[in-house]
């Protein structure tokens with residue numbers, strides 16, 4: 001249980017009614033399973049929570065409750081809108097040296113210009129939350145933060161209530177370790193607009209051959225219907241188990257949970273260093289170590305996949321050259337091997353130039369040609385025209401930043417939108433001049449696998 005901390009605030013702070021203050025307090029606690037904490041908050045925060053774990057599992061963040069919600073409906077300015085409003089909130093921050101930095105977590109939509117009616121209608125162009133309770137496990141230590149943003153001059157009372165609730169949550173989470181329910185039972189799987197998807201791949205390939213673009217990513221969705229409503233916490237548990245070497249994320253908004261296990265980092269900023277990753281070009285895993293090695297070699301030397309990959313390297317390099325110094329990018333890609341798939345992978349690292357914020361990186365990088373295409377605007381037009389869907393937050397930046405300007409955003413692929421007894425799963429692939437429809441179709445099945453498995457679905461075996 002967290003020890004009581006007595007610090008002379010908010011008691012001593014005389015706030016003016018209209019002045020916004022941002023109070024935070026951190027305590028370190030003994031080991032708590034992040035999912036047990038998430039579960040402990042379900043009674044009250046079933047529609048106000050999030051989950052994040054980075055790919056090397058050094059950082060896990062769980063958020064419960066909303067100290068502040070930032071939604072943006074801007075179309076071009078949704079990145080800068082969130083950046084500006086977060087900076088305003090941060091300017092009211094009152095924090096002691098020992099307190100950890102509060103985190104703002106959320107995501108952006110892939111393409112705010114896509115206005116199709118869809119399952120995403122309740123998600124604005126950007127949706128971010130500062131949680132009331134923030135669990136953070138970092139390098140083996142677990143911290144719980146309380147965040148309160150208020151103009152209330154009775155902030156002290158408000159804060160004291162949060163302390164009581166925090167202690168109850170901790171107690172509950174320590175008492176009841178998380179016990180996962182079994183995977184859901186799938187009743188049906190619907191391949192939405194399957195033939196239209198194949199036609200789109202074909203159309204896009206011929207347009208590329210005609211020189212209208214160099215690369216365009218085409219995606220599709222499948223819908224699962226379950227026997228019973230599926231618990232989001234259970235889904236998060238299974239996805240984290242199914243594909244361990246990835247970012248695990250879950251963003252709950254109302255009754256919907258957007259979750260997944262993505263291998264793709266968009267941008268990380270830590271203490272003045274910036275990191276990105278070019279992840280594009282794919283092949284399946286082998287059944288034996290030898291077959292796996294041969295497939296990997298094949299991928300590394302395959303012209304079509306190398307082209308898909310190089311467009312991403314070129315674009316991310318351009319942004320890094322503009323925003324950073326000491327840019328380091330290996331000349332040749334490596335293999336990234338995850339449970340069901342191998343990708344071409346080129347890591348990018350640099351020193352951040354002066355005052356560039358993570359939101360400016362996200363804005364400049366999204367969409368990379370790993371999920372959009374080349375040239376950017378033309379490929380976005382083609383996606384809007386050819387894909388009979390709204391990607392929503394799929395393929396878009398999801399992640400966090402803190403009050404100190406550190407943070408990390410991943411690209412939300414290998415993901416699904418879950419609501420009660422149904423889920424939409426999303427997957428796509430990079431189309432270039434020599435793409436083949438059936439191969440692309442099969443590649444999407446491999447990319448559906450992590451979420452499909454987590455949700456108890458049948459794998460599509462060829």
Ligand SMILES: C=C(O[C@@H]1C=C(C(=O)O)C=C[C@H]1O)C(=O)O
Pocket residue numbers: 217219279280281282308343370371413414426427428429430431447
């Ligand atoms: C589009 C997806 O993934 C992207 C496309 C890839 C490809 O076509 O080879 C590989 C990784 C990602 O850049 C997806 O997973 O849905």
Ligand SMILES: [Mg+2]
Pocket residue numbers: 280281282308429430443
């Ligand atoms: Mg591909």
